[in-house]
Amino acid sequence: MLTGRKYRLELTAAQAEQGQEFADVCRAVWNTALEQRREYRRRGGRMTYVSQTAELAEAKREFAWLCAAPAQVLQQTLRDLDRACRQHGPFKVRWRSKGHWSPSLRFPDPQRIHVERAGRKWGRAKLPKLGWVRFRWSRPLGGAVRSATVSRRGGRWFVAFLIEDGKIAPEQHSLPTSAVGIDRGVKAAVVTSDGTFHHRAFTSEGEAVRYRRLQQRLARQRKGSANRRKTIAAMGRIAARVADRRTDFYARTANRLTTRNALIVLEDLRVKNLTASAAGTLANPGRNVRQKAGLNRAILETGWHRLELALASVARYTGTRVVKVNPAYTSMSCHACGHTAPENRDSQAVFRCRACGHQDHADINAAKNIKAAGLAVSACGDVGAGRSVKQEPKSRATGRTLCVGESPVHAGEEAKCTG
Template structure:
């Protein structure tokens, strides 16, 4: 399996300054490559590809011996591939008839990551093994940076990335052949309803930490986990509409969009997916339609059952429950039914 491991860096003041310079030079390279593509097409109708820009790197480095030459050639190629990926995504959206979103220049606050595509090429993980009590990563032009390694790294390190978040720096290792760690069977299953405030946290790091802990608790406790098959991109699409056909309840929809994105559903489900795979658990996604309006006791479905965001009262049998708990029971039943049907097929 392919997995990522993220650790806090402990750079010295000098190293932090050099890391910032490295990030800035890669941002400059990205923007220059984008301008090259724009100008070539605007003036001559020529589409510039990654291969051509990569071939130009040696000339760029030669013209800037005190700047770009300090950094790994491979990391600069990775930055050019990042731009190429943005263009390929742009053309795909054009072909599919979606809003294209042409690649934009990166401001200082919108470029926060540099990647080294191969361990040993301009970078080295655990670069000073003679220090058994501390871990270091070596980056070309920066040196050996101390790493706060809070857990072991498994598999083979393939790529190394450095990311800035505010005043902190992190190293992200992408590893291949990470062994699965199946957990013992528990004999129970669960369903989960994605309440708007369930995973909300004040800052992104707290939200991510909460998502990891919640996902780990689920895979440790249950053999089968059933969740709603949410289309988050569709759910958070703008409701503003167009001049000819303006949207309705725009302010309310905008507020709900923010709540959904703040809750981090997509991040949580991604984390839950790979933790379930690693632990040998079964993860089932079901259509959430009607689960919040259907009584888990008698099966009666009506919008009047869902009284408020938190309360469920069946208008047929009088059953009352927390709305999320009632929906989770329905989600679990739907998932188990899907699993039974698949096993019988």
């Protein structure tokens, strides 16, 4: 099974300067190749990875500065660009700017990568053109190296190794009948259907105050100045610490959830749509723009998508299945009787059913609905997942309104469901 191991590099001044030179060359290759693809598309043609790789080889004979970076790193840059253009189109792929792009250099040939332990706390790796680089030996490799990626974030350099650990995913979980539903929120990052709350503050009060002051200082500084670069570096260090805490929190949470549950059910949330701006136009201005902006910041700060990534990574080792269900009405439907109404949600934390009087924490009630929907999907198959969230689902057999998690195809046809 393929997995990753990330370590902090301790580069010398010359190696850090050389790594930055590699990054500048890769950024220039990316931007030039992207402009070439856009120009070809405007004329009705297309560029491919193969043709751009051939042109890169010719350009290296004319421009000596392209030879400063390893050839494989430049080829991987073109490969990444090709994948991005095929997935999003060349006009939606972004440029790599000098001030906002974090360098990332991938070395794909394992034959040219040598890793060895240099002491109790240190290891070293030999990479093309960089030579031997030291890194903090924070954990064993645990397998054969397949590739290496050198990156810079928050003023520090890191190396990540892709490892083949030799493990095989289990066919069945150790607790095959266990299941849990997860509701993601802002007040509590993760709430499970068994009533457990998982949350922590990723940014301290002091860091929030300092970051805001740095933002104010940045707004007054001249672009391109040395002081502006120092301010951006200080902001990057704070953001890196916050990102590390977020990654650690979701890794620990995912490990606990996958160890204890064979089935994990999540809402199929479109975070990009949920965090879209509410600002309109001059002719049609938006409503509650500042409130929506605050909610968007809170959602992005919580990092909902991080949980999905962590669960997908850890679930391979436990045999856990991760299922996504339609999020429609999970927060306003009563888990006890199935009554759905916006009035059931008294507040952010209080749920009181207007039909049966059932009371519960709103997030726990939503997590129970999510779990029920996931169990229904596991039993009957994932059908009707693409229905609109703006329309209450109807049964095709009886025409009645369905409860959360009930399939519009199988409603009224329960005898056909063998789950």
